[in-house]
Amino acid sequence: MYVDLKLPQPRQRQGLAELAEAGRRAEHQGYDALWSAESAGDPFLPLVPAAQSTEHLRLGTAVAVAFARNPMSLAYTAHHLQVLSGGRLLLGLGSQVKPHIERRFGMPWSKPAARMHEFIEALRAIWTCWQTGSDLDFRGEFYSHTLMPPFFAPDPSPWGLPKIYLAAVGGRMTEVAGAVCDGLLPHPFTTERFLRVQTIPMLEKGRRKSGRDLTDFSVSLSGLVVTGETEEDMTRAAAGVRRQIAFYGSTPAYQDVLSLHGWEDLGTELIARSKSDDADRWERMGDLIDDEILNTFAVVAEPDRLGAAVHARFGGLVERFSFYAPYDHDPAIWLPAVAELNAS
Numbered sequence: 001m002y003v004d005l006k007l008p009q010p011r012q013r014q015g016l017a018e019l020a021e022a023g024r025r026a027e028h029q030g031y032d033a034l035w036s037a038e039s040a041g042d043p044f045l046p047l048v049p050a051a052q053s054t055e056h057l058r059l060g061t062a063v064a065v066a067f068a069r070n071p072m073s074l075a076y077t078a079h080h081l082q083v084l085s086g087g088r089l090l091l092g093l094g095s096q097v098k099p100h101i102e103r104r105f106g107m108p109w110s111k112p113a114a115r116m117h118e119f120i121e122a123l124r125a126i127w128t129c130w131q132t133g134s135d136l137d138f139r140g141e142f143y144s145h146t147l148m149p150p151f152f153a154p155d156p157s158p159w160g161l162p163k164i165y166l167a168a169v170g171g172r173m174t175e176v177a178g179a180v181c182d183g184l185l186p187h188p189f190t191t192e193r194f195l196r197v198q199t200i201p202m203l204e205k206g207r208r209k210s211g212r213d214l215t216d217f218s219v220s221l222s223g224l225v226v227t228g229e230t231e232e233d234m235t236r237a238a239a240g241v242r243r244q245i246a247f248y249g250s251t252p253a254y255q256d257v258l259s260l261h262g263w264e265d266l267g268t269e270l271i272a273r274s275k276s277d278d279a280d281r282w283e284r285m286g287d288l289i290d291d292e293i294l295n296t297f298a299v300v301a302e303p304d305r306l307g308a309a310v311h312a313r314f315g316g317l318v319e320r321f322s323f324y325a326p327y328d329h330d331p332a333i334w335l336p337a338v339a340e341l342n343a344s
Contacts, residue, residue, distance in 0.1 A: 001310075001311060001314070001315060001318070001319065001320070001321055001341050001344060002032035002033065002319060002320045002321070003030070003031055003032060003320075003321055003322070003334075003337070003338045003341045003342060004031060004032055004033040004034070004035055004058075004060070004220065004320050004321065004322040005026045005031045005033070005034050005035070005322060005323075005331075006034075006035050006037065006062070006222065006322055006324075007019075007022060007034050007035060007036045007037070007046055007047075007050070008022070016049040017049075019046050019049040019050055020049040020050060020052060020053035021053070022034070022050060023049065023050025023051070023053045023054045023057055023059075024053045024054060026050075026054075026057060027054045027055070027056060027057040029335060029338060030335075030338045030339060030342050031057065031338065032057070032058060032320070033057065033058035033059065033060050033090060033320065034047070034050055034057055034058070034059055034060070035060040035061065035062035035090075035092065035322065036059075036060070036061055036062070037061075037062055037063070038061065038063060038064050038065055043061040043062075043063070043064045044061065044064065044077055044078075044081055047059040047061075047081060047085070047089075048081070048084065051081070051084055051085040051086075051088065052084075056088075057088065058088045058089075058090055059081070059085050059088050059089055059090065060089070060090035060091070060092050060165070060220075061090070061091060061092045061093075062092040062165075062167070062185055062220075062222070063092040063093055063094035063165075063167045063185060064091070064092065064093055064094070065093075065094055065095070065096045065100075065101075065105070066093040066094065066095060066116060066119050066120075067095055067096060067101045067105070067107055067108075067109065067112075067115065067116075067119075068096065068101065068105040068107055070143065071119055071122035071123045071126060071143055071145065072126060072145055074123060075123050075126040075127060075130075076154070078091050078123075078162050079127065079130065079154055079157060079162075080154070081162075082157050082159060082161070082162045083154075083157050083158075083159070086159060087157070087158070087159025087160065089162040089163070090162070090163050090165055090183070090220075091162045091163065091164050091165065092165040092166075092167065092185050092220075093116075093119075093120070093164065093165070093166050093167065094166070094167035094185070095112045095115075095116055095167075095173065108142075110142075111142075112173065113170075113172040113173050113175075113176050114141070114142075115142050116166065116173065116176050117176045117179065117180055118140040118141060118142050118143055119142070119143065120164060120166070120176075120180045120181065121138070121140070121180060122138050122140060122143045122145055123164070124161070124180075125137075125138040125145065126138070126145060126148075127161050128161075129148050129153065130148075130153050130154055130155075130156060130157075131156045131157065131160075131161070132156075133153075135148075136148040163182040163183060163218070164180075164181045164182050164183070165177075165181060165182065165183035165184065165185050165218070165220060166181045166183075166184060166185065167184075167185040167186075167187070168184060168185070168186065168187075169187045169253060169254065170253070170256075171198065171202045174198075174199055174202040174203060174206070175202045175203070175205050175206035175209075176206060177203060177206060178202065178203035178204065178205065178206025178207045178209075178210075178214075178217070179206035179207065179209050179210045180206075180210065182216070182217065182218060183217060183218035183219065183220055183319075183320075184199070184203060184217070184218070184219050184220070185220050185221075185222075186199055186219065186221050187248075187254070188221075188222050188223065188224055188248070188324050189245070189248035189249070189251075189254050189257055189297070190221070190257060190297075191257060191260075191261065191296050191297055192313050192314065192317065193260060193261070193296075194256075194257050194260055195219075195221075195317055195318075196317065197260065198256070198260065199219075200214075200317075203217065203219075218319040218320060219317070219318040219319055219320070220318065220319065220320035220321075220322075221314065221318040221320070221321055221322070222321075222322045222323075222324045223298075223299060223310070223314065223321055223322070223323070223324055224241050224244065224245070224297055224298035224299070224324050224325075224326075225241075225298055225299045225300075225301075225306065225310070225323050225324065225325055226238045226241050226294070226298050226299070226300040226301075226325075227300075227301060227302060227303050227306050227325075227329075227333060228302070228303075228329075228333075229302075229303065229333070234300075234302070236327060236328075237325065237327045237329070238294060238300070239286060239327070240325070240326045240327030241294060241297075241298045241325075241326060241327070242286035242287070242289040242294055243282060243283065243285070243286035243289075243326070244326040245286075245289045245293065245294065245297050245298070246270055246282070246285035246286045246288060246289055247274075247282060247285070249266065249267055249270045249289075250267075250270040250271050250273070250274035250285065251271075252271060255267045261296065263293065266288060266293070269288060270285055270288065273285050273288075299313055303333050303334075303336050303337065304336055306334075306336070306337040307336060307337035307338070307339070307340030307341045307344070308340060310337065310341060311340075311341060311344045315344065321341065323337070
């Protein structure tokens with residue numbers, strides 16, 4: 001199992017040297033990939049200094065919002081980062097949701113699963129044009145790319161095309177990932193059972209439509225974990241994860257996970273409480289997450305047992321794992337687990 005690390009969100013005045021050091025440190029500590037998110041900044045730019053300061057560390061976006069861009073603009077960015085990194089880019093894409101696409105990015109929204117399928121097909125068509133010198137002639141329902149003069153075509157990548165991962169929650173988007181991508185980024189609000197019963201079958205369905213199986217397909221999970229050096233640390237970590245589970249559980253689109261476990265009433269209660277005027281509602285909602293639910297959604301273990309616990313739950317199910325800890329912690333706490341998972 002590969003162990004990955006999320007790049008911390010850029011701080012004010014954070015310089016290129018700090019980003020380069022973050023990459024160098026992650027590689028030295030044994031991480032396989034460093035993932036950059038798109039929240040309060042661009043997901044690609046922080047990976048450039050990290051690429052320059054490392055040799056083997058893979059560099060990923062988790063995620064870049066596809067519908068905030070068009071296939072051509074994204075093709076250029078990803079192609080050049082693939083070349084600059086020596087073929088180490090893992091291009092993680094996501095759809096975001098309708099209000100953000102239309103009101104924040106000012107871009108069109110319709111049929112997200114079908115649009116994403118076509119977006120990725122267009123992206124590959126553009127890359128193939130650059131790699132082979134063939135004519136660009138992509139015509140779809142949402143995107144059309146039919147012009148590529150030689151002046152605007154970059155040189156082929158000596159390392160081939162970037163791997164594409166897709167973030168998915170629902171079954172239709174998961175099927176798209178299986179059909180046209182190299183990997184899946186499941187939502188952290190998932191469980192081992194949901195992955196086995198819902199996610200993997202939908203991936204297999206998508207792969208069958210493209211005439212392939214899951215042999216070369218990668219699942220990269222950012223999994224919730226509860227750990228700490230002391231009992232007090234464990235209690236504080238558990239409280240943070242309970243609140244995070246409650247927050248995700250209050251989202252109507254995520255109710256399938258709760259339903260699979262027979263926790264529909266919990267989902268109804270969380271949705272109702274999330275709409276209240278109680279200033280402390282998010283804190284109080286965490287109290288609804290009992291130990292059974294906590295242990296179902298999160299790997300709970302002391303640092304010296306965490307690696308074994310992650311492997312026991314997700315070994316053979318996911319290829320890549322990163323620690324999702326929504327509470328204050330020292331990143332060094334993961335190092336024993338990183339070493340153990342690298343050896344497994």
